[in-house]
Amino acid sequence: MTDLAIDVDAVLADLTALAKVSGGKHAGAKRLAWSDDWQAARAWLLQRLDELPVTIEQDPAGNLWAHLDGAGDDGAFVIVGSHIDAVPSGGWLDGVLGVTAALGVLRALAAADTPPPVSVRLVDWADEEGARFGRSLVGSSAAAGTLDPDDVRDLLDAGGIRLQDAMAACGIDLDAAIGATARLEGAKAYLELHIEQGPVLLDSDRLAGAVSGTVGDERYLIRFSGQSAHAGSTPMRLRRDTLAAAATATLEVREIAIRHEGVGTVGSLRSEPGVITAVAGFTEMMLDLRHLDAEQLASMLAECRAACEAAAARFDCEVELRRVFGATPTPFHPRLVALARAAVHAAGGGDGEPIPSGPLHDATEIGRQVPTVMIFAQSNPPISHTEVEDSPDAALRVAIDAYGRTVGSALDLVAAGELEATR
């Protein structure tokens, strides 16, 4: 078995050092993609990589790669990594935990007496967050072949700068970015460590957990049309109250999500005229549905559609649904998920059921092409994308240790030819 014990203290020291050069530990990260801040953070990473026997390259999409040779000569490799970019005033762990842990993997392998059985590549994906131009997973989707340059061309940031110009300032040509697909040729597995950014591990008192996949997501704007009317002069039986219809549908969405063991969220009901003295003649509902299983997600959506139509009919309103976003579920590789679960157990994190990830990750894109798994560290408070984001020291230690064990086991599996490809 490949001995892969990450030096956890070194990873934690890296996290603290990186926070110091890019915003401070709880002062809000400054690593916005395609910015000078982001390039400064990468410069810090390159300094760390320069100490290791690796080959460093940036691919056409701006993803940063560090290749460490293994014993095999068939071009096969395993990918470790995450993203160094952050939302404005983000946390000190989102993304960079996975990058520094991957750095820990390379260090452990470089320090070993023998090379790993398979080559290992660290990756720092470009613009995972999409916080500047609104499009997430830019670098990983380019590598996965799902980025269409025309879909993102001319996206503007808050200052009116175009995405392609911000990329060009970093030496990246948007139209050439899709050439990054070549970087997955020979990739046998992708393993990513991340904080959970949610409350599931905290609530069940687990320090870390294997991730079963990233959920599929359906987002709709649902518009109820009725009749606005005077709140005083219009008897209840003569109303066509869109807010009553939307409230009914909102509660149905909740029941549907619970029934399917997914999540369903109505984040906003915006009414017109929206005043205290008038029945709402129009209400727009924002709906987000997620599930790890594509069929269950489709059922949830069908039931929510029916619930909206029934609620509209009940209150003599009309309704129309407009899809604004969709993502299919990405279940991770079952063999790797089992390895990660066992590794968390061995690292002292207990033997818990793998949990689905609600948020998207680079692993969502890569997981459709390459056998993939993630490990989550507990988040406490269970939130992210804010400077108060944090994880207990014990959770970080267990998660980093488990990540190293998982990578070690995955290398063995790949070397033995026992990990079947995803596609």
Added chain:
Amino acid sequence: MTDLAIDVDAVLADLTALAKVSGGKHAGAKRLAWSDDWQAARAWLLQRLDELPVTIEQDPAGNLWAHLDGAGDDGAFVIVGSHIDAVPSGGWLDGVLGVTAALGVLRALAAADTPPPVSVRLVDWADEEGARFGRSLVGSSAAAGTLDPDDVRDLLDAGGIRLQDAMAACGIDLDAAIGATARLEGAKAYLELHIEQGPVLLDSDRLAGAVSGTVGDERYLIRFSGQSAHAGSTPMRLRRDTLAAAATATLEVREIAIRHEGVGTVGSLRSEPGVITAVAGFTEMMLDLRHLDAEQLASMLAECRAACEAAAARFDCEVELRRVFGATPTPFHPRLVALARAAVHAAGGGDGEPIPSGPLHDATEIGRQVPTVMIFAQSNPPISHTEVEDSPDAALRVAIDAYGRTVGSALDLVAAGELEATR
């Protein structure tokens, strides 16, 4: 019995003429209170009044009075009227129907061989709508003694002009306005004709109806506080979803209103962060409750409060209620309501149950001091405060005729000393 047959054709001709000089019949009224347009409309009214044997005065609150002497010499009088002011781009009937019908009353009395048994005063209340400064019923509340100048001082219109300055431009001193209370000394009854501005008469196929009173009104802003959370990473069981709590309360409000035969309206649910990918950590609900009976209104409010608290508890949220407006019910005088009902019947409008008024009227203020009743003409479409406001010709004819009959009967009742005072 006092013969009081209004010349309905003349009233309809007045309405058309007034519309012509102040905005056009379906082009949107231009009679905003305290404006030049409003004074121009009043100048038109003064010209009509000048043709009659009346004494004309403006009171300290800007209400316009025209006194026609009756046979009695005890200072008693009956008031007829409504308001000539309008919301911007308002309809051709709201307010002015009652003013022109009152003009019709004076004309009929002036044309009679003998004076009426009691004096009659036409009133055009100032600034009923409150459309410019946000405060309704300015002139009638001054007369009723419920206007506190300090409550309205420094209210600004959209152009930054203060209420007291707009009044001063019309020759009215805000601090002196409360002197208008003297105008109700000797008032024995107040009778007002108005369009319904709602769907009740239309829905029951009635052309006109007696009004049982104006409802009490309780308005609250209700704030639910929970926890905003990621729509993807937060399982349903761990949510503190304020929009789910508010939606539950919204549907309860509806059931409570139906149970009490009142009206209850949630016109808006505003959530924060209010985005498609987050559970709403805060939701503000706008609640309006109305009922003609004060005890029923209090019960509705108590039940709505309990429903909000139960809904908050169910979704692990907090809730606080803030009262933003309250008005007690004004039931009209039972003898006058009975007269108005009989008059509508006699005018060919059928014998229907008196209906409550959801909107407030000048009669709400005056009805607390003086025996009062209103008659409504059917609205079709059943809306108001818009240039498409309208009533069928047949409805206007029945309502105006019924109004004249009611005034005639009321004069007899007052002359006979059979109408007990309200207070």
